[in-house]
Amino acid sequence: MTVTRPDNRELSLQETQMAESGSIKNQSGFFSRRMEAVCRWSFRPVDIAPLVFFRIFFGLMMLYHIWVMTRDRWVQYFYIDPDFHFSYPGWSWLEPWPGIGMHIHFIVLMIAAVGISLGLFYRVSTLTYFVGYSYVFLLEKSLYQNHCYLICLLSGIMVVIPAHRACSLDCLLGRIKGSLVAPQWTLGLLRLQIAIPYFYGGLAKLNYDWLLTQPIGMWIQRRTDVPFLGGYLGEEWVAWAFAYGGLLFDLLIVPALMWRRTRIFAYLIAVGFHLTNAVLWEIGIFPWFMIGASLLFFPPHTFRRAAHLKKGAIIPLPAPTRFSWGERLTVAVLALYVSWQLIFPFRHFLYPGNVSWNEEGHHFAWHMMLREKNVGIRFYAYDPATNQRGLIKVEEFLNSRQLSRMGKDPDMVLEFVHYVRDHYREHRNTELEIYVLNIASLNGRKPQLLMDPRLNYAAVDRVWTPQPWVVPLTEPLPKESWNRPLDQWEKILDLDIPESMQLARIQPSAPHSH
Incomplete structure (x- = not known):
C-alpha cells in the first residue's frame, strides 16, 4: 500500500x-x-453548604410527604384494601407486603427521612428511602404523579452524594470525617435533575392544544370561586396569559436562575408561580418542594452566609496529571445517567399519534398539566361455553382512584381485562372473552372511540410496542369545549359501535388532568 x-x-x-x-x-x-x-x-472542589441545605430540606419534606400519606389513610386504601394494582410494564411482579407490612414500611420511610435530614447513618437512610419509596411508587400506576417520579430520582442521587460530611450527626459522632467541600459533580447533578422537569415541562407545552390554551383554559374558568384571583379568572385573556406565561416560565426559569443579574428576580417569579399553582390546583407537595429546591441555583456561598456559618477555605488543588479508574468510572456512570435523563422523555416520538390520547410514552416524560380526558367505559363479558353475556361490574374490582384513571390509559384497560380474565379462570374455571367500549373526550374535543370495540382484549398481549387497537385521534380541537352529559353521548354521537354494546349505560369516569 x-x-x-x-x-x-x-x-x-x-x-x-x-x-x-x-x-x-x-x-x-x-x-x-x-x-x-x-x-x-x-472533581473540582466546591463549598458543601448547598448539599447540606438540600439534605436537611429533602429529609424534612419527605417526612412531611410520608406523614400526609399515612394521615390521609393512603396505606390502607391504596395499598392494602385493593386486590388488584395497576403496574408499570416490567414491574407487575411487585406486590404489597402482607398483613401490617405496608404500615411498617411507611414507618420505616419516615425514620429514613429523619435520618437523611439529621445526617444520621446517612448512607443507610438514603438507600432505605430510595428503595422503599421507589417500591411504593411502582406498586400502583394509577397514583402516578411527576413529582413522585422526581422524588425517586432525587432520593437515588442522595445515596451517592456526600451531603453528610458537614453539619450532620455522623460527623458529630465521629462516624465519618467531615469536609467543607464536595466534588463539583454532586452539585451539578442535583441542579440538572431539578432543571429537567422545568425545561422538559416547557418543551411538552409546545403542542397544538396548549398553544390554543387547552386544557388550562377550561380549568381556569372552573376556579372563579378562588379568593382574590377568582374575579379575574373568567376573563378570556387570563387563559392566554396562563398558557404562554407557563410555557415561557418553564423554558426560561433555569437560565434566569443561573445568571447572576436575573437570579433574584427569577426566584421571586418562581415563588409566585408555585404559590399560584398551590392555590389553584391540587398537586401535593410539588410547588413547595420546587420553591426550596430551586434555591440550589444560587451560588454555594449564599447558603453559608444565610446560615451565618464560618466561611470554609476551599484550597485550590493543582490540576492532576492522571485520574484514577474510580474517578473515570464515576464520570462514565454520570454520563450514562445524564444521557438517559435527556433522551428517555422523548421516547413517545417512537409511537404514532398524539401521546396525550394514546398515553404511549406519557409517563416519565414530564408531561404536566397537558390533558383532560373525560371517559365513558364499560366491559362486556362473553362465555363461549354457555353462550352467556353480561356486563362486568368494575367497581367490584377497583377503588375510585383506579377507576378514574384506568379509562384514560389503554394499557391500564388491557391490564385490568387480563386480571378479570385470570380471576374467572381461577375461581370459576371459565374462559371469558372480554370486549371494551371506551369513549373519550380529550381537552374539550367531541368524544370518539379510544379503543376498537370489536376486539377480544382477553386474547391481546400486553407489549412495549405501539398498540394497533388504539383508535387514532381524529376529532379537531373545537372553539367551544364539549359539555354534553355523559349519559347522552351515545344518543348524540354517530359512533361505529356494535349493536350488542348499545343497550347498557356507560359507567362514568372522572376527568383526569395530570
Missing part, C-alpha cells in the same frame, strides 16, 4: 504505517484529553 505526499513523492509502507499509527494516537489523545477535562471539572 502506498500513498502520495503533497510533493507527489510516494510514501513507503513503513512510513504509511507510522502515519496511520500517529493518527490513531492523536485520536486517542484527543478523547483522553476530553476525559481529563471532564474529570477535572467534575
Whole structure:
C-alpha cells in the first residue's frame, strides 16, 4: 500500500504505517484529553453548604410527604384494601407486603427521612428511602404523579452524594470525617435533575392544544370561586396569559436562575408561580418542594452566609496529571445517567399519534398539566361455553382512584381485562372473552372511540410496542369545549359501535388532568 505526499513523492509502507499509527494516537489523545477535562471539572472542589441545605430540606419534606400519606389513610386504601394494582410494564411482579407490612414500611420511610435530614447513618437512610419509596411508587400506576417520579430520582442521587460530611450527626459522632467541600459533580447533578422537569415541562407545552390554551383554559374558568384571583379568572385573556406565561416560565426559569443579574428576580417569579399553582390546583407537595429546591441555583456561598456559618477555605488543588479508574468510572456512570435523563422523555416520538390520547410514552416524560380526558367505559363479558353475556361490574374490582384513571390509559384497560380474565379462570374455571367500549373526550374535543370495540382484549398481549387497537385521534380541537352529559353521548354521537354494546349505560369516569 502506498500513498502520495503533497510533493507527489510516494510514501513507503513503513512510513504509511507510522502515519496511520500517529493518527490513531492523536485520536486517542484527543478523547483522553476530553476525559481529563471532564474529570477535572467534575472533581473540582466546591463549598458543601448547598448539599447540606438540600439534605436537611429533602429529609424534612419527605417526612412531611410520608406523614400526609399515612394521615390521609393512603396505606390502607391504596395499598392494602385493593386486590388488584395497576403496574408499570416490567414491574407487575411487585406486590404489597402482607398483613401490617405496608404500615411498617411507611414507618420505616419516615425514620429514613429523619435520618437523611439529621445526617444520621446517612448512607443507610438514603438507600432505605430510595428503595422503599421507589417500591411504593411502582406498586400502583394509577397514583402516578411527576413529582413522585422526581422524588425517586432525587432520593437515588442522595445515596451517592456526600451531603453528610458537614453539619450532620455522623460527623458529630465521629462516624465519618467531615469536609467543607464536595466534588463539583454532586452539585451539578442535583441542579440538572431539578432543571429537567422545568425545561422538559416547557418543551411538552409546545403542542397544538396548549398553544390554543387547552386544557388550562377550561380549568381556569372552573376556579372563579378562588379568593382574590377568582374575579379575574373568567376573563378570556387570563387563559392566554396562563398558557404562554407557563410555557415561557418553564423554558426560561433555569437560565434566569443561573445568571447572576436575573437570579433574584427569577426566584421571586418562581415563588409566585408555585404559590399560584398551590392555590389553584391540587398537586401535593410539588410547588413547595420546587420553591426550596430551586434555591440550589444560587451560588454555594449564599447558603453559608444565610446560615451565618464560618466561611470554609476551599484550597485550590493543582490540576492532576492522571485520574484514577474510580474517578473515570464515576464520570462514565454520570454520563450514562445524564444521557438517559435527556433522551428517555422523548421516547413517545417512537409511537404514532398524539401521546396525550394514546398515553404511549406519557409517563416519565414530564408531561404536566397537558390533558383532560373525560371517559365513558364499560366491559362486556362473553362465555363461549354457555353462550352467556353480561356486563362486568368494575367497581367490584377497583377503588375510585383506579377507576378514574384506568379509562384514560389503554394499557391500564388491557391490564385490568387480563386480571378479570385470570380471576374467572381461577375461581370459576371459565374462559371469558372480554370486549371494551371506551369513549373519550380529550381537552374539550367531541368524544370518539379510544379503543376498537370489536376486539377480544382477553386474547391481546400486553407489549412495549405501539398498540394497533388504539383508535387514532381524529376529532379537531373545537372553539367551544364539549359539555354534553355523559349519559347522552351515545344518543348524540354517530359512533361505529356494535349493536350488542348499545343497550347498557356507560359507567362514568372522572376527568383526569395530570
